[in-house]
Amino acid sequence: MSMRYVSLDRVRGLKALRRSTTQEATAQGWQASLLNDGGESYSRTKMIRNDPDRLSQALGAAPKMNQYGDYLSVRCWCAQPPRYSPDLRALRLLMPETPDEIADPEQWLFLDTETTGLAGGSGTYAFLVGVAWWEDGGLEIEQFFMREYSEERSLLFALRERIAEHPVLVTFNGKSFDWPLLETRYRMSRKISLPTPRAHLDFLHPARNLWRLRLGSVRLSELERHVLGWDRGADVLSGLIPQIYFDYVRGGPPERLVPVFHHNQMDLRGLAALSSRILSLLGDAENIGQDGLELFGVSRICEKRGENSRARKLYERSIASFLPTETDRAARRSLARLAKREGDFDLACELWEDGLGNSRHGYEAYEQLAIYYEHKARDPERARQIVRQALNELLRANQTGDIAPGAYREIKAKFDRRMERLEHKSRKPLLDALAMQAQA
């Protein structure tokens, strides 16, 4: 096929070069919403080379160098949060099978990245990687920054050295976001081998267990405000961060990056403080727990790890303190489950009786009670009564429209089957008797 040159006009007219309107909106949105920097705006297409020192000055950063080239490093020390030595027992609740050395806070490396997007895959870069470790009773923070895409390798190499020094990674959602992304970056570098942390503690899930019920969201900044009582002040919206970096790379003023560095520092400090808070709660919820919800959260974690008696105690305490209705039900349900497991049917039955009602959990309580009377108490008549009650409840809910048709059919089928079996059981002796009579 012959080579045909295409005119530039033709290329410029391509749809593939057009940006969607929503993209444009976000790209411009930050100018209005981020900072009042005098409304200075500049074109996406303009390429000005930055004065290399301007960013360093704005950040108080130092250019560093290693065998792969240059990168920028920013270091600072914070007294807050103070160093914390975790209790091994509390750590084991989070990671049951870990070497003892994870309890050594010297080994810990807090890590948080700022990236060019959330899409993942080989086209998403971590342009700023913040790490922190305990030092002099406080937190030493180091931030690696690539001023250009070409500085990525030197950044990755520097990070690798830091991980070698402090091989226990501590992150917030790092298991599913930051670390896989860094793995991709190391692989794409084709030169620098992937660092191998000894352990990776991700505090997202424990935080979710402890506070989601109370806060709804478990974003780090939310947790800081509500759990730690911190106030970040003006903070850059994380959704705007990629665009700020792109603008900088294309020659925008470096000062706009300063809030991004600050944001990353705050994330690291928040993470360090939060991990201390979570571990101390897990270690001694009985005395530290601020409210029923936290107690409830800790008991869920204990239950998951099989520490049943501690979980039971904590559930009882959380129920005794104030809990919102939904959580109260959940706590009672869990407590009933534990009581059942330990053979304490008096308590279990009491909790189930309280929980009966037109809800998924209410029906579960009916079911549990029916099972108990059928199999444990050997009182099929009482079991039938419970099932009948459940079916009446269902019928009523269906008539008043208080239950979704799908759920109704599903639950009803379950109780119908149970009822059928119970009735069959109760009929059986009679049939047997008849059969014996006939034989005689």
Place this chain on the structure above:
Amino acid sequence: MSAFQSLAPRQPTSLETVHNIFGSLVARYRQEEVLTAVRQIPAREAKFRPVPAWVASALADAYRAKGIRELYSHQAATSELVRDGKNIVVVTPTASGKTLCYNLPVLNAALENADTRALYLFPTKALAQDQLAELQDLAKRLDDSFGVFTYDGDTPSDARKAIRERGHIVLTNPDMLHTGILHHTKWMRLFENLRYIVLDELHTYRGVFESHLANVLRRLKRIAKFYGSDPQFICCSATIANPGDLASQLIEKEVEIVEENGAPAGEKVFIFYNPPMVNRNLGIRRSYINEATRVAKEILARKLQTIVFANSRLHTEVLLTHLQQANPPKPGQPEPIRGYRGGYLPGERREIERGLRDGRILGVVATNALELGIDVGSLDACVMAGYPGTIASTWQRAGRAGRRSGSSCAVFVASSAPLDQFIVQHPDYFFGSSPEHGHIQPDNLEILVNHLKCAAFELPISPDERFGNTNLPELCEQLGEAGFLHQSGGDWHWIDEAYPADTINLRSVTSDNFVIIDTTGENNGKPEVIGEVDFSSALTTVHPKAIYIHQGQQYHVEHLDFDKRKAYVKPVNVDYFTDAIRYTQVRVLEVAEEETIAEPAARAHGDVLVRSQVVGFKKIKFFTTENVGSGKLELPENEMHTTSFWLTLGHALLAELPFTLSERQSGIFGLLYALGSMATLLMMCDRRDLGTAVGERPPSAASEINWEDFAVPANTSEAKEFFEPNLYIYDAYPGGIGFSEPLYRACDTLLSRALELISACTCENGCPSCVGPTADCSERTKEVALEILGRLCRDAQFTTRTAETA
């Protein structure tokens, strides 16, 4: 003379059966008009070769256990070429043991080196699933623990990790490769050890999808290179004229072609069935769906296992209903006639396939999903309702019927579409072993640039790379200016948050359909979707107030929701139909080549701008074809840059014609209608892939003309006369998909095919099967078109030369 007598029967039994069946079907008609061809295709002996000595004994044993002791000659040839490190394309008909061609060398390589990885690409998920079963069966027979997996949108996320790590052979489709594999370093092991890429059913990648595929493969090769591998390609295709060209353009490497087929085949009788005429003047024939049903019923009545193909899901359902009614299940027995199409679950398909093999199922009605290499065993007969679109597909479908020994029968029932009518009336074109050329345009800029964005996301672009036939640094600059790329350290990096592949659909042209909703049942909450039309024909067929004819029922379009792509209709019974008035203007932007053909006519191809708008419609009375009213419409205008082929008819040529002005105008449109139909035949493409338009040849390419004057006139008498009309056949996709230049090369073939089509049509003044519906045409449309064609072909000085180069 009867069509049967023209043949010397070799196997009297089979021909006798065929005679019986069709004798009664066509008893009332002129046999030679209905049965336009009855051809006997003789049986073919198998050509065997021993299993090559280098094949691992475990693998040879595994095949032996499956009953394969020797290879067919083409299987052996392929294996040797692959072994020698060649990229190959193997051309095989249905049921010729194609999968062994790639499975044998790939599995053998994996036995020699457990790190070997292979990627199999199939056009559909269903095909990958079918191949999986075969491969797993082989893998089980081998001692080594082979990982053979499909990887597509349905793969559960917890299984994905294992597939990435342990999958020796990963079966997937281009779409999944595009959005789910190429940008993930998690696939590193596969990329690092990627030795083979299998592209099956190559001939099914057509038009836009193929252009996309070419670019996805460019991306795949880049990634493989990055991870240090240089995979070999093994392609399989049904019979087309240029498998080697097509494959080498697609993979951009040298390919060896294996064409000799060593598989045996039983004798086959191939029949062309043209539904009888109902109204000779208007060229109306009996419904081909009903006729196909009659044919299938007759065959099924003789307890012959039959597969019936329809071209749309809807027709499948109609045929299925008719045939099930005619063949009710016996008490306690399963339904003997089953549907089989894309949406069916694998388990259901397996059950149908088993049923066919053990004879419990007598017939299946299928869409084209089954045309591809899915194993239903071999059947006695195949009935095709409507032309499958290409010779290659027709043979594929016909191949579904065919015992390795014994005889089988294939029937093609023609619809009244021009393409069908051409084929059914020119059986020699079909049987004359001149299959279509596959054409490809991997450098469609719109598509290429989209994939370049994905490529940059996957891996920064180095300035000395190549990506298609383009000026890569220039394109990167442009993408940089548009804010997608950024150059750093020489390389171009992706600089955007979004993942570009998410917004690029490899099958985009057909995804944008309008659904047609019958609102009759709305009050009881059951509006019914009765069909769908693609974007390009929606504006002309389901515009507001249009009469849409569906399954013989007329519907009035009450409302067209353009944004939601829905047309709301109500059944009506009126004595007219509607014809949309569409203005299409084509402006030539750049002439690539131009040549005088028959003075004063010329052919050309190049870049054009196409603007089109549906501006109104006419109501036309049935039978009398009177114009009984019209209406104006306000619908959005469409504009696109694309490539086009065109013919320029010189003024002198038109002036010479002994017809009135309006007759001449109609003749030009009629001619273009026929040319458009024949172009799809030559280009092996879908009718929707090509657009047609007539326009005045402007004095120069740059000058503006008042295009409405020259577009399809609302009323012929009002139209200006064309001074020197251009007849455009353009690629109906922005940027063009590669038909224009081949059409230019094949110009004379196109003209002579159109001449054959029109002259063979038995209608009086033109009908939908030749120059288009007579509704608006003058009575001499056909005559004028033939006259013009006659002049063009008579003087053609380049006849043989271009036919060779085409």
